[in-house]
Amino acid sequence: MADIVKAGRTVQEVVESTPVLKNMNLSVKYDANIRLKREDLQMVRSYKIRGAYNKIAGLSKEQLQKGIVCASAGNHAQGVAYSCKKLGCSGVIYMPETTPRQKIKQVKMFGGEYVEVILTGDTFDDASNKALADAEEHGKTFIHPFDDPKIIEGQGTIGLEILQDCPDPIDYIIVPIGGGGLASGLGAWIKEFSPQTKIIGVEPEGAPSMKTAFEKKENVSLECIDRFVDGAAVQKVGDLTWRICEKVLDDVVVIPEGLICSTILRLYNEDAIVAEPAGALSIAALELISDQIKGKNVVCILSGSNNDITRMEEIKERSLLYEGLKHYFIVRFPQRSGALKEFVNDVLDQGDDITHFEYYKKHSREKGPAVIGIEVRQPEDLMRLQERMTERNFVFEYLNDKTDLFQFIV
Incomplete structure (x- = not known):
């Protein structure tokens, strides 16, 4: 826990202590006290800056001089790019050739002259393999998006802030899961200092890697996934994050992509909140656990808002089909x-x-x-x-x- 406290001091240089705001529409709809932890309000519009900066800021002078490398199709890349510029460290970021131009532009903007973006392959796995090969060949440090203690500690600072900012005891925290870095870091802190709080992890139905690991009691790789919820679509969660989540999560639920799309549209129309698919996961989950949370104090992690406007027609289509x-x-x-x-x-x-x-x-x-x-x-x-x-x-x-x-x- 001391490492998360230390991470909290480290990331203060680059992150906002985002508000935990009560949402009246959701509170009335579900007859509960629903608060949103607004990580979409970070400089890079997601929580990923916490782990990326905590990891890179902790590197030795020699490691920083050699440079870093990572692979990402979205929020992790932006967090790494911003960290490189802030710390004056050169970085190479591998992204799939299918990455939307808007995201590539944001990465280049945050990293400036300190970052080189290389487009390669059609999938994250293609980009990751290239990044790992680059790191090994040139002695660079690979910045993993989730399966790294420093990344986990950085994401865990969200749990620290939630307990500081919420005046009432929290009954439930709903957290999205991709590779498990956020869920494991936040979960470890919450279970230490608020053990009565139930932590529910949420995955998209098309990529239930953590749910599958829970059911099989081992960390397995899914053969095929739906990449629509790109911020949470991984074939296999981290080995380290899996071991932690197994201890700190009370349940993992999977959400149909159509329900996620309906949630995105409602957040925009009712609350003027722009959420990316992974960012809306925790709020979509309220529909499936509505009976459990009646009358309870609930915090949902709104994890990001990097949503490409060109995807809105597909989001509307999936929502209408689901409804x-x-x-x-x-x-x-x-x-x-x-x-x-x-x-x-x-x-x-x-x-x-x-x-x-x-x-x-x-x-x-x-x-x-x-x-x-x-x-x-x-x-x-x-x-x-x-x-x-x-x-x-x-x-x-x-x-x-x-x-x-x-x-x-x-």
Whole structure:
């Protein structure tokens, strides 16, 4: 614990002691006292600066002169870049070639002349392998994004601040999990000084690496993950973080990506908060544990806000699908004039909206297939929509639950 206190003094040079603010909308919705630890308000818009700076600031003069290297597709890269500039240390940051330009630009801005960004490969693993090879060949220090004691201690300073700033005993702390650095550091501090507080870790459904490790009682690597929640999508959590989380976490829950998207949109529309997918994880989890937290004091870690605006259409799409408000069909239209007009007038109800339409006319067939996306007002409207298509002899196939076909549309 002394190391986290020391880390707290170290990171004061670069981090804000972010507020723990009560959120009225969430508190009313879940009948609980919900506070948000606003790590999205850091200079680099995420908590990652804490661990990165604590690690790099602790390097020897010789290590700093040789330089550092890391791999990241997002927030860790920004924290490392800012730390390099602050400490006058040269750094090479490997990022996948698929990294959005906005994130690359931010890394270069924070690092300035002290940082070189190298784009390589299609995935984080590709970039990480290159970074490790560079570190070994040139004697540089590799700055791991999570599985390092100094990184963990830096992230643990969030727990220190929460206990300092919350006037009432805390019943639950909800924390997002990627590689486990935040959960293990925060969890170690909280369990030492507030052992009655339950700590719930949260992962995206498409990358449940910590949950899988808990169930199998060993740290395993997932064969395939959904990288949509890029800040929390790892195939394997850290060996060190896993051992700590096994002791300090009371539970790990997994959240559907669609629910995360709905949470992002609600935070923006209701509270003017911009959250990235990983940043919204802890708040999305409230929906699944609502019965447990009624009347309780709850703190959610809003871990970051580096959300690329170009992703908003996909976020809205995933939200509508999860909420049961958007549906895709293959409809086989009779190849005669007026068929589409009949569909619009007699099948669609007031409030139904065609959001996607692709028609393939083939003169040699009686019916031409069209892929149609329809947005409805209420989830229960789907059944009535299908009934009207059947009544009016429109042959259709529902696509939302056909994964192999659906992936080509969404």
